[in-house]
Amino acid sequence: MSFLVATIAAAGRHTASAPLARRPAAAAAWLLLAAPAFGAGAEAPAADIPRTADGKPDFSGIWESMSGADYDLEPHAGREDAPPGRGVVHGDFIPYQPWALEQRRKNFEARATADRTRLQCLTLGVPRSVYYPAPLQIFQRPRDLTIVNPFGAVRTIHTNGTSHPEGPFGFWLGDSRGHWEGDTLVVDVVDFNDETWLDRAGNFHSDALHVVERWTLLDANTIRYEATLEDSKVYTRPWTLSVILYRHREENFQLIENYCYTHAYDEHYPFEGADRLPPAESDVAREREVNEP
Amino acid sequence: MKRPALPRAGTVRRIAAALTLLLPAAAGHADDRWETEVIRVPRGEWTGPRLPDGQPDVQGFWSNTIGNHDNFTDPQGGIPGDVARAGGGGARDIGTVQPREKRAPSRVSDPPDGQVPFQPWARAKQEELLANFFHPTKEEHIEPLARCAPAGPTKSLMWHGYEIRQYPGYVLFLFDSGTRIIHLDGKPHLPASIKLWNADSRGRWEGNTLIVDVRNNNAKARLGRTGEFTSDNVHIEERYIFANDGQRYTYEAVYTDPTVLTRPFTVTIPAKRITVDSPRDGWHNQTFLANHPRPEPILETYERVCVEHNAGHGELAVAGGPP
Numbered sequence: 001m002s003f004l005v006a007t008i009a010a011a012g013r014h015t016a017s018a019p020l021a022r023r024p025a026a027a028a029a030w031l032l033l034a035a036p037a038f039g040a041g042a043e044a045p046a047a048d049i050p051r052t053a054d055g056k057p058d059f060s061g062i063w064e065s066m067s068g069a070d071y072d073l074e075p076h077a078g079r080e081d082a083p084p085g086r087g088v089v090h091g092d093f094i095p096y097q098p099w100a101l102e103q104r105r106k107n108f109e110a111r112a113t114a115d116r117t118r119l120q121c122l123t124l125g126v127p128r129s130v131y132y133p134a135p136l137q138i139f140q141r142p143r144d145l146t147i148v149n150p151f152g153a154v155r156t157i158h159t160n161g162t163s164h165p166e167g168p169f170g171f172w173l174g175d176s177r178g179h180w181e182g183d184t185l186v187v188d189v190v191d192f193n194d195e196t197w198l199d200r201a202g203n204f205h206s207d208a209l210h211v212v213e214r215w216t217l218l219d220a221n222t223i224r225y226e227a228t229l230e231d232s233k234v235y236t237r238p239w240t241l242s243v244i245l246y247r248h249r250e251e252n253f254q255l256i257e258n259y260c261y262t263h264a265y266d267e268h269y270p271f272e273g274a275d276r277l278p279p280a281e282s283d284v285a286r287e288r289e290v291n292e293p
Numbered sequence: 294m295k296r297p298a299l300p301r302a303g304t305v306r307r308i309a310a311a312l313t314l315l316l317p318a319a320a321g322h323a324d325d326r327w328e329t330e331v332i333r334v335p336r337g338e339w340t341g342p343r344l345p346d347g348q349p350d351v352q353g354f355w356s357n358t359i360g361n362h363d364n365f366t367d368p369q370g371g372i373p374g375d376v377a378r379a380g381g382g383g384a385r386d387i388g389t390v391q392p393r394e395k396r397a398p399s400r401v402s403d404p405p406d407g408q409v410p411f412q413p414w415a416r417a418k419q420e421e422l423l424a425n426f427f428h429p430t431k432e433e434h435i436e437p438l439a440r441c442a443p444a445g446p447t448k449s450l451m452w453h454g455y456e457i458r459q460y461p462g463y464v465l466f467l468f469d470s471g472t473r474i475i476h477l478d479g480k481p482h483l484p485a486s487i488k489l490w491n492a493d494s495r496g497r498w499e500g501n502t503l504i505v506d507v508r509n510n511n512a513k514a515r516l517g518r519t520g521e522f523t524s525d526n527v528h529i530e531e532r533y534i535f536a537n538d539g540q541r542y543t544y545e546a547v548y549t550d551p552t553v554l555t556r557p558f559t560v561t562i563p564a565k566r567i568t569v570d571s572p573r574d575g576w577h578n579q580t581f582l583a584n585h586p587r588p589e590p591i592l593e594t595y596e597r598v599c600v601e602h603n604a605g606h607g608e609l610a611v612a613g614g615p616p
Contacts (some may be wrong), residue, residue, distance in 0.1 A: 165595070
């Protein structure tokens, strides 16, 4: 088996410059071989994936993780506020510095109220906005990828050869600059603030966070997402998590804005009592159309 | 990666937001950020560049040319009742230093009187919201954009510069406060029971014009600090009419709302492109030069996150706060 893995890995590198999508028969053969051979951490070969006009993997679409990572990145049994989870951290546990492990414990104790950015529907940060359990939409051009995130925050991953701006700015989502390594989009993300958590269990980072993401299409409807987190103030060494994102394919599925931070004052607009105004006849007719086909 | 210490991001953002809001006052009497003439682009063919999917390529940074959302029907007239700022030199004082005929006309281009054709009860409500703008006594008196709420389909075009990005099947508007995803994919509107701040938009191109059908509006966003509003029964038909040289476009939107209006009205907002040469005023032009070694300048923007949401900003709407 080890020989097979090595062979496929070598072939995967080779085919990066000659996409398998253009050789469907070969792609199918590789898929058959690859399925049992590639575990977490291995580089997957390109299958029959969508591509943009310039030949890059096309990540356009609406995606969502089913990993449960947002409950707790580390392995955990079920508890009152989280279903059980195997965890998504390579090596299972985040290598915290001693003070940070204690801080994480405090965060965990206070999690019902202290996970501010989620509870107030602010901005989730990176990588949390990727595996948070809500749909995100990716729009792709040669110069950038735009991710419209849960709660409405918009992230741009620049792929036009530009570098990080001179900071620090303390961005919520960091500053993202990507490049292609074969069919994998590698994104360097820096210049964060320290206000976001990594999950609901109190895992956290500081403003020294540096994230390297690897986005790879496993097939037309599946993204393998890997993020390596480095933070000299909080961790003893860089560590990596990975999740799978699935494409939403439901009929007429679309991203629906969820500016849920407005819920706190929604009821006051447009003004008190406005909800008692009569519905438009057109709305009633459309509702009937939808409900009584 | 070792990075220098910085103030808490919330503080930074709060200061930045306050400065941004203060900019009109800082601009002084000779406010050359605004034009008084409404330049209208005629509808017609598109002869400019196209994207691979055939859409006219209108991507880039844009901003309106006649005023912010202080006053919907008198874009350079300031907020009526702005006693605290009279003589202070801000945009709101244009109303005190320039006669009406020298200011930009109403954004309401039809009916001809430039006023929103409100039913009497709705006019009374708008006047109440305006009368309490500086001294709110009820939650509803606080203009929701002051709480970082999305500005809604039309007012987003009067609030800072913004960016248009285009994709097969979509036109994306990235605003200072909120995002609009306009579907060109022929899919149906959402069920009418779903009402949204930025509504639900279905568009198509005809020549140089992007025509957008806008429904599912929760109508919580207003049309200006002057309190004009609609009900969530509103239907908006928008036309974004782009000049073939790519430098201007005209927004025309027909509002139909039998709950609030006596007849439909039309909004007209002129806009122009923000380029590398545009003044870096932090209002129209919120771009930065990208960091790269090649000679050509590349414009980009940084994340726009209105952090405080329901704190801080709300206070800015009360008397004594910045505009």
